[in-house]
Amino acid sequence: MPNVNENTAPVAVAIRELKKVYRSDGEEKVALHDVSLDIAEGDIYGIIGLSGAGKSTLVRCINGLERYDGGSLTVHGREIANLRGNDLRALRRKIGMIFQSFNLMPSRTVAGNVELALLDSVNSKSERKHEVEKLLELVGLADKADAYPSELSGGQKQRVAIARALANKPDILLSDEATSALDPNTTKSILKLLRNLHDTLGLTIIVITHQMSVIKQICNKVAVIDHGTIVEEGHVFDIFANPKAALTQSFVATTSNLGKIHDLLDEHSPLVQLEPGQVLLRMKYISKEVSEALVSHISRTFGIDVNIIFGDIDVIDNAPLGGLVVILDGAADRITAAVDYLKDRNIGIEVLAQ
Amino acid sequence: MNILTQWFPNVANRLPEFIDSFVQTVIMVAVTGVISFILATLIAVTLTLTEPAGLKPNAVVFNIVDKLINLFRSIPFIILAAALVPVTRALVGTAIGTKGAIFPLIIGITPFFSRQIQSALAGVDVGLVEAAESMGMSVTKIVYRVYLREAIPSIIRVSVIAIVSLVGLTAIVGIVGGGGLGDFAIRYGYQRYMLDATYATVIVLVVFIGIIEFIGRQLVEITEH
Numbered sequence: 001m002p003n004v005n006e007n008t009a010p011v012a013v014a015i016r017e018l019k020k021v022y023r024s025d026g027e028e029k030v031a032l033h034d035v036s037l038d039i040a041e042g043d044i045y046g047i048i049g050l051s052g053a054g055k056s057t058l059v060r061c062i063n064g065l066e067r068y069d070g071g072s073l074t075v076h077g078r079e080i081a082n083l084r085g086n087d088l089r090a091l092r093r094k095i096g097m098i099f100q101s102f103n104l105m106p107s108r109t110v111a112g113n114v115e116l117a118l119l120d121s122v123n124s125k126s127e128r129k130h131e132v133e134k135l136l137e138l139v140g141l142a143d144k145a146d147a148y149p150s151e152l153s154g155g156q157k158q159r160v161a162i163a164r165a166l167a168n169k170p171d172i173l174l175s176d177e178a179t180s181a182l183d184p185n186t187t188k189s190i191l192k193l194l195r196n197l198h199d200t201l202g203l204t205i206i207v208i209t210h211q212m213s214v215i216k217q218i219c220n221k222v223a224v225i226d227h228g229t230i231v232e233e234g235h236v237f238d239i240f241a242n243p244k245a246a247l248t249q250s251f252v253a254t255t256s257n258l259g260k261i262h263d264l265l266d267e268h269s270p271l272v273q274l275e276p277g278q279v280l281l282r283m284k285y286i287s288k289e290v291s292e293a294l295v296s297h298i299s300r301t302f303g304i305d306v307n308i309i310f311g312d313i314d315v316i317d318n319a320p321l322g323g324l325v326v327i328l329d330g331a332a333d334r335i336t337a338a339v340d341y342l343k344d345r346n347i348g349i350e351v352l353a354q
Numbered sequence: 355m356n357i358l359t360q361w362f363p364n365v366a367n368r369l370p371e372f373i374d375s376f377v378q379t380v381i382m383v384a385v386t387g388v389i390s391f392i393l394a395t396l397i398a399v400t401l402t403l404t405e406p407a408g409l410k411p412n413a414v415v416f417n418i419v420d421k422l423i424n425l426f427r428s429i430p431f432i433i434l435a436a437a438l439v440p441v442t443r444a445l446v447g448t449a450i451g452t453k454g455a456i457f458p459l460i461i462g463i464t465p466f467f468s469r470q471i472q473s474a475l476a477g478v479d480v481g482l483v484e485a486a487e488s489m490g491m492s493v494t495k496i497v498y499r500v501y502l503r504e505a506i507p508s509i510i511r512v513s514v515i516a517i518v519s520l521v522g523l524t525a526i527v528g529i530v531g532g533g534g535l536g537d538f539a540i541r542y543g544y545q546r547y548m549l550d551a552t553y554a555t556v557i558v559l560v561v562f563i564g565i566i567e568f569i570g571r572q573l574v575e576i577t578e579h
Binding site: 063065088089090091092093095096097099101103104105106107116117119120148149150161164165167168174 | 484487499
């Protein structure tokens with residue numbers, strides 16, 4: 001993850017008290033309410049929510065595909081609501097967008113689809129051809145230039161869509177559930193491509209998703225949206241380590257198997273049957289500053305046995321995140337001392353059984 | 355020639371007139387087809403853009419065009435053709451013959467043709483339109499680069515349907531003096547009980563429609579990816 005210094009990085013998209021209401025047959029449905037966000041240049045900003053939470057509406061307000069009814073939304077300082085006609089279209093060319101269903105034109109070849117985005121901005125046909133070649137090279141599909149979308153796999157289609165979205169050299173890329181229709185391996189390769197493009201082109205990427213794993217893999221910031229309102233936002237590591245809202249907690253739980261211990265306890269699994277003097281603990285990494293060999297350290301220093309039942313540790317933002325479920329075995333005072341030591345090290349400790 | 359004189363004696367006796375009638379039918383279908391295709395495309399695009407979820411929503415334009423189409427579609431063609439006689443005469447100078455038939459044919463087929471093309475355009479995935487918008491494309495360019503282009507196979511399919519209906523309408527204008535194969539079949543086959551004239555007309559029309567459908571299928575195959 002590139003280090004984005006949030007104090008100096010200029011704001012790419014500033015959203016203040018955004019409001020969007022859908023009206024049909026005299027009935028009003030609030031799609032967005034009091035949404036405020038700052039997305040800095042260079043961020044990979046995740047917006048996660050369940051379907052119908054308003055995340056797609058929010059991202060469509062950014063490039064003016066949806067009009068908002070209140071509040072303010074500026075991109076590089078320009079209020080989207082004030083842009084019309086040519087100004088709005090010029091801005092859209094500088095904001096790429098990719099979609100869950102790829103939205104490639106079936107009647108055009110791969111090269112034709114990418115060229116479509118250049119028809120209004122590059123006049124010379126040979127120049128366009130050259131640009132298309134470079135873009136297809138960038139997404140690793142140079143050999144598919146003459147294929148039609150129907151001949152491509154989902155991952156290849158999304159690569160073409162990415163090449164098309166980048167054709168006019170945008171500095172912001174909107175990704176609306178771009179990996180939701182792809183299998184896990186393809187998802188990974190697309191996310192890796194997005195990450196590379198972010199690093200090499202300095203793109204700001206706004207990622208709409210309902211999958212916490214996507215946030216975990218590429219985002220540095222995340223906002224959780226529920227019923228049209230932001231319920232929690234912050235750095236991805238902090239949100240994963242310390243989810244506060246109930247919805248965030250349930251999203252985080254989907255990416256970890258540490259909750260499984262409760263099932264084991266309920267089932268009286270032999271794995272968690274304790275002998276006298278043993279303590280069943282859940283240790284969670286909740287701070288970024290953990291890098292020492294904790295398990296062997298407490299085992300050696302306090303003379304206790306540490307039996308790892310299971311663990312789930314991931315690396316987010318170059319810091320370990322997740323935790324272990326362990327059984328400590330030893331003298332009661334040594335265990336207490338070890339637990340105190342871990343707490344001092346900013347490890348979240350939860351005694352599950354003793 | 356033998357089979358023709360043996361099985362279709364009345365047609366054989368009037369072969370030049372029969373061929374003439376066929377040519378008239380082809381001309382009526384071709385001229386009306388081209389003009390009404392252009393009109394129908396314009397009307398269908400107007401409806402697609404001005405509908406509530408369209409790119410240029412406009413309730414007034416949409417409702418007027420929509421209701422006009424319904425109005426004309428609800429009038430049976432034979433009544434419409436008769437009712438249009440004064441208008442046709444004022445416009446083209448005559449209400450009979452191929453020349454007088456084309457105007458009522460256009461009025462008769464265009465509403466149906468428009469609905470067909472409208473449904474072809476409605477089949478274009480809204481996601482494609484949204485993608486084009488997100489590229490910063492103008493509405494006019496979206497019309498021909500996305501709506502019309504992506505709907506080409508469907509437009510060909512519905513055009514075949516409309517042209518086949520149009521062949522039916524050219525037979526009906528025969529009754530109000532329009533000429534063509536319909537006129538031939540009615541004058542000889544129906545009014546003078548020359549059954550072979552009717553059957554010969556049927557065979558020629560079946561083959562004619564078969565050829566139109568064949569060409570349509572080939573074009574769909576070429577344009578669909």
